[in-house]
Amino acid sequence: MVDLSVCLGDIRMANPVMTASGTCGYAFELNDFVDVSALGGFITKSITLEERAGNPPQRTFETAAGMINAIGLANVGLERFCSEKVPLLDRMEIPVIVNVAGKGVDDYVAVSRRVAGLDCVAGLELNASCPNVKEGGITFGTDPCAISELVSAVRKACPETYLIVKLTPNVTDIAQMARAAVDAGADCLSLINTFVGLAIDVETRRPVLGNRTGGVSGPAIKPMAVYMVNRVYEAVGKPLGVPIIALGGIATANDALEFILAGASAVCVGTQMMIDPNCAMVIISGIEDYCRRHEVASVMELVGALE
Amino acid sequence: MKNKLKRGQYVGRIGGQRSFGVGHRVMTIEFEGEAGSVLGGAVPGQFVQVACRDMDISRVGDPLLRRPFSIAGVRVEPGNFGEVTCLDLVYRVVGPGTRWLERRRVGDLVDVIGPLGNGFTLPEDGKAILLGGGIGFPPMFFLADELSRRGVQKVAFAGTRTVSHIEGSLKPAAIDSADVLEPTMALEEFVRSQTACVITTDDGSCGYGGSIVAALGEFLVRNPDWGDAVLYACGPDGMLKALAGFAAEKGMACQVCMEAYMACGIGVCQSCVVTVKEGTAQKYKMVCANGPVFDAARVVWGS
Ligand SMILES: Cc1cc2nc3c(=O)[nH]c(=O)nc-3n(C[C@H](O)[C@H](O)[C@H](O)COP(=O)(O)OP(=O)(O)OC[C@H]3O[C@@H](n4cnc5c(N)ncnc54)[C@H](O)[C@@H]3O)c2cc1C
Numbered sequence: 206m207v208d209l210s211v212c213l214g215d216i217r218m219a220n221p222v223m224t225a226s227g228t229c230g231y232a233f234e235l236n237d238f239v240d241v242s243a244l245g246g247f248i249t250k251s252i253t254l255e256e257r258a259g260n261p262p263q264r265t266f267e268t269a270a271g272m273i274n275a276i277g278l279a280n281v282g283l284e285r286f287c288s289e290k291v292p293l294l295d296r297m298e299i300p301v302i303v304n305v306a307g308k309g310v311d312d313y314v315a316v317s318r319r320v321a322g323l324d325c326v327a328g329l330e331l332n333a334s335c336p337n338v339k340e341g342g343i344t345f346g347t348d349p350c351a352i353s354e355l356v357s358a359v360r361k362a363c364p365e366t367y368l369i370v371k372l373t374p375n376v377t378d379i380a381q382m383a384r385a386a387v388d389a390g391a392d393c394l395s396l397i398n399t400f401v402g403l404a405i406d407v408e409t410r411r412p413v414l415g416n417r418t419g420g421v422s423g424p425a426i427k428p429m430a431v432y433m434v435n436r437v438y439e440a441v442g443k444p445l446g447v448p449i450i451a452l453g454g455i456a457t458a459n460d461a462l463e464f465i466l467a468g469a470s471a472v473c474v475g476t477q478m479m480i481d482p483n484c485a486m487v488i489i490s491g492i493e494d495y496c497r498r499h500e501v502a503s504v505m506e507l508v509g510a511l512e
Numbered sequence: 513m514k515n516k517l518k519r520g521q522y523v524g525r526i527g528g529q530r531s532f533g534v535g536h537r538v539m540t541i542e543f544e545g546e547a548g549s550v551l552g553g554a555v556p557g558q559f560v561q562v563a564c565r566d567m568d569i570s571r572v573g574d575p576l577l578r579r580p581f582s583i584a585g586v587r588v589e590p591g592n593f594g595e596v597t598c599l600d601l602v603y604r605v606v607g608p609g610t611r612w613l614e615r616r617r618v619g620d621l622v623d624v625i626g627p628l629g630n631g632f633t634l635p636e637d638g639k640a641i642l643l644g645g646g647i648g649f650p651p652m653f654f655l656a657d658e659l660s661r662r663g664v665q666k667v668a669f670a671g672t673r674t675v676s677h678i679e680g681s682l683k684p685a686a687i688d689s690a691d692v693l694e695p696t697m698a699l700e701e702f703v704r705s706q707t708a709c710v711i712t713t714d715d716g717s718c719g720y721g722g723s724i725v726a727a728l729g730e731f732l733v734r735n736p737d738w739g740d741a742v743l744y745a746c747g748p749d750g751m752l753k754a755l756a757g758f759a760a761e762k763g764m765a766c767q768v769c770m771e772a773y774m775a776c777g778i779g780v781c782q783s784c785v786v787t788v789k790e791g792t793a794q795k796y797k798m799v800c801a802n803g804p805v806f807d808a809a810r811v812v813w814g815s
Pocket residue numbers: 559575577578579580581582583602603604605606607608609610611647650651770771772773774775804
């Protein structure tokens with residue numbers, strides 16, 4: 206018997222595979238295709254204080270081995286999330302992490318405070334990394350002082366809550382941002398969000414996306430993501446004992462294993478869940494096969510086992 | 513008819529494909545068991561998300577995203593081991609995904625998610641005019657089948673840039689017809705539902721030379737008894753916009769089946785939005801989950 210369970214603080218998950226924010230909806234939207242309760246955990250779409258309509262279309266475009274998106278954090282907002290989605294999340298049998306985004310620190314604090322108090326919520330993921338909205342998101346994630354201020358404020362408002370901070374790769378040194386987040390009170394780090402990119406329609410000489418720029422995701426970004434996870438693990442995760450949730454281009458069990466060996470305690474699948482929702486099951490059983498083949502009793506033994 | 517229709521991810525087998533016209537193909541995908549019964553429940557206007565690559569590999573390749581295609585028809589046929597549901601797609605070869613589809617041979621496997629989206633609101637009686645432009649025919653073929661089952665009186669308009677795009681399905685009736693605005697059994701896929709059809713081409717190479725909306729206008733002048741019909745349309749945005757304007761002017765009800773660039777196709781990513789009027793407000797609606805069929809009068813058309 207292979208033990209696939211992992212722990213993020215007090216959050217115990219049956220396996221290390223979770224959904225990535227923004228790619229699997231608010232709750233059970235993918236249940237027609239995959240039994241979401243068989244995953245390790247569920248991370249919701251980003252929730253903001255006010256409902257957001259999102260960016261003007263075109264919002265996505267396929268690129269080589271990936272895609273670029275500028276959805277613009279379109280979401281139902283805190284009130285509707287609580288009235289419409291939370292009753293669904295109450296029925297979810299796996300740990301639920303709510304992803305929180307905002308324009309300013311006050312927004313994050315207001316949403317976090319309300320959401321942290323909900324029974325169905327195991328933890329919060331602060332999206333300090335969305336590249337597709339003018340204010341907020343990435344502006345926090347690219348300045349160590351700003352991320353520190355943000356995390357401290359949410360930490361103060363929600364002292365008991367398990368706090369995950371989601372980092373952007375659009376920085377010179379991601380370990381510096383990771384350090385700032387942990388020093389300000391983050392319990393866990395998740396990385397990476399999308400890389401800022403630009404796709405141009407050469408016929409019209411205009412940007413393909415309504416927002417001009419977007420965020421690149423999918424298999425194309427995986428090697429950079431694995432590197433960043435390893436860098437953050439070596440510099441912050443391992444010395445300070447802070448777990449890492451890794452994501453960026455995962456589509457197969459081997460992709461997930463690369464991230465775990467690089468230092469991740471759990472992984473999220475984003476873009477691939479929209480293409481092949483069942484991939485989560487294939488990844489989970491692939492990790493189990495790997496452990497059996499390598500005579501590993503617990504998947505936790507693999508975390509950071511990169512030679 | 514809204515939501516909560518069953519859907520799933522299934523593997524089907526190519527039953528065959530042939531040319532619909534230059535650069536255009538008709539493909540049949542066969543499904544058995546649960547897949548067959550779920551996809552067999554599809555209604556006109558719904559679409560499927562097709563993985564246009566080999567999914568059974570350990571490394572993910574291009575094209576990464578699934579490609580959306582309207583359902584052009586569904587038939588249940590007896591097979592060797594129980595019933596087989598045959599799903600028809602009609603597609604134009606434009607890029608890597610559709611080129612991959614073109615290379616599939618009988619017996620090859622394809623991974624399909626569906627049926628997706630909401631279908632047309634169907635009448636129990638009265639009259640219907642079906643308009644398909646460009647690669648907008650497919651849902652019209654399926655709609656014609658269903659209207660024929662219901663005994664609704666119908667006539668179709670099929671608009672294309674040039675005749676070669678549809679020559680694989682064109683019947684002699686289209687060419688022999690002396691009167692271009694007289695509907696005939698002109699297109700193979702409409703013949704099975706006994707739907708007479710007016711062909712329009714932008715370059716005048718067959719049928720009515722000019723826009724499909726202009727043809728409709730002239731047809732209605734000649735046949736005022738069709739003035740109370742419901743319009744059903746699918747095609748390029750320009751055509752749908754012109755038609756929506758025409759319908760508003762004539763006070764005709766008009767349902768349009770729209771396209772938008774999609775990633776998931778199942779309502780989780782918010783990629784595929786169009787602007788729709790809701791009372792005095794304007795809202796983004798997802799084509800994949802709230803559409804693809806919308807009331808033309810409520811769509812806010814782009815420039
Ligand atoms: C609801 C819906 C129903 C459709 N039904 C049909 C149909 O019945 N027959 C048919 O031939 N085509 C249909 N299309 C268009 C079809 O999806 C595209 O032609 C196809 O995705 C092209 O893929 P490709 O790889 O061959 O070409 P690409 O080179 O990838 O794209 C060529 C063009 O196709 C469009 N396109 C590409 N990817 C997507 C995507 N993910 N979502 C939407 N559009 C895209 C873009 O406008 C692009 O410029 C439909 C689209 C939608 C949204």
